[in-house]
Amino acid sequence: MSVSDGYKAGYIAIVGRPNVGKSTLLNHLIKQKISITSRKAQTTRHRIHGILTDAQSQFIFVDTPGFQMRHRSQLNQTMNRVVLQSMQNVDVILFVVEAGQFGREDEQVLEQLPENIPVVLVINKIDRLPDKLQLLPFMQKTADLFDFVDIVPVSALQNKQLTDLIETIRRYLPENPPVFAEDEITDRSERFLAAELLREKVFRQIGEEVPYSVSVVIEQFVLEGNLRRIHACILVERENQKAIIIGKQGKKLKDMAMQARKDMEVLFGSKVYLEVWVKVKSGWADDTVALKSLGYE
Ligand code: GDP
Numbered sequence: 001m002s003v004s005d006g007y008k009a010g011y012i013a014i015v016g017r018p019n020v021g022k023s024t025l026l027n028h029l030i031k032q033k034i035s036i037t038s039r040k041a042q043t044t045r046h047r048i049h050g051i052l053t054d055a056q057s058q059f060i061f062v063d064t065p066g067f068q069m070r071h072r073s074q075l076n077q078t079m080n081r082v083v084l085q086s087m088q089n090v091d092v093i094l095f096v097v098e099a100g101q102f103g104r105e106d107e108q109v110l111e112q113l114p115e116n117i118p119v120v121l122v123i124n125k126i127d128r129l130p131d132k133l134q135l136l137p138f139m140q141k142t143a144d145l146f147d148f149v150d151i152v153p154v155s156a157l158q159n160k161q162l163t164d165l166i167e168t169i170r171r172y173l174p175e176n177p178p179v180f181a182e183d184e185i186t187d188r189s190e191r192f193l194a195a196e197l198l199r200e201k202v203f204r205q206i207g208e209e210v211p212y213s214v215s216v217v218i219e220q221f222v223l224e225g226n227l228r229r230i231h232a233c234i235l236v237e238r239e240n241q242k243a244i245i246i247g248k249q250g251k252k253l254k255d256m257a258m259q260a261r262k263d264m265e266v267l268f269g270s271k272v273y274l275e276v277w278v279k280v281k282s283g284w285a286d287d288t289v290a291l292k293s294l295g296y297e
């Protein structure tokens, strides 16, 4: 395909403070669950590309970890750097805010927006506004803050106005042949995605009890015909966190593994046999005592 065919392809960064719904928006835009979402801020630590391809255009989305201004830890600094980098090499930026809410954290992200790339203001969670009449003044107020090329109110969760948003983005994509094959939805490896899906379940199940020090490692990922055999390990810092994750009679771990396995089966389009272990990163010799979760045995 040559450029003269009018095909468009480009990169789109999704930025905004934690919790505005960036990952949800990405998931719903590409209709696949590839980026993890959670009520807690900061669950997305890596850049994730999600790809939407249609007859006229290819949209390559970059979901970014939220800007974190409050805590200047090493992790946060690294994440902020990733966000800044991800804004530099894109064709369009979606600056996501929450309807009716514009605070200090939003402002800090706004200050980082580059001048030379079109920025679309996406007002998310419009379903949450108790009174729809509140939207217009909020739009007017935020429109004055920056030279946005467009403003699109949406509800990512309820798939409202997402088609409008896609058409808006399309206008700002450059003419290019597609970068990825049509059936690719992400350039992340399945191994990575499997870990992300499980990590999301851990965050959802455990709530406030376990800090962000939890990580997931895929120790084995084997393709056997139409079956993916996956061994995953949830790494925690302390013995008591292990107990929390496993739950009474292993119930919590079982639930998490089952939900993660279902998501993986949908995403990979195959059967998945998943075994999950919980290990304490630094500790005693019996660290590796673990529960086997249910695959579909
Ligand atoms: P991120 O930190 O910006 O990536 O935010 P997430 O995508 O993880 O979403 C944070 C929370 O907001 C989750 O509980 C989502 O379900 C919720 N959320 C996202 N979009 C919407 C929306 O359009 N409406 C409502 N009511 N909730 C939403």
Ligand code: MG
Residues within 6 Å of the ligand: 022, 023, 024, 036, 037, 043, 044, 064, 065, 066
């Ligand atoms: Mg996110």
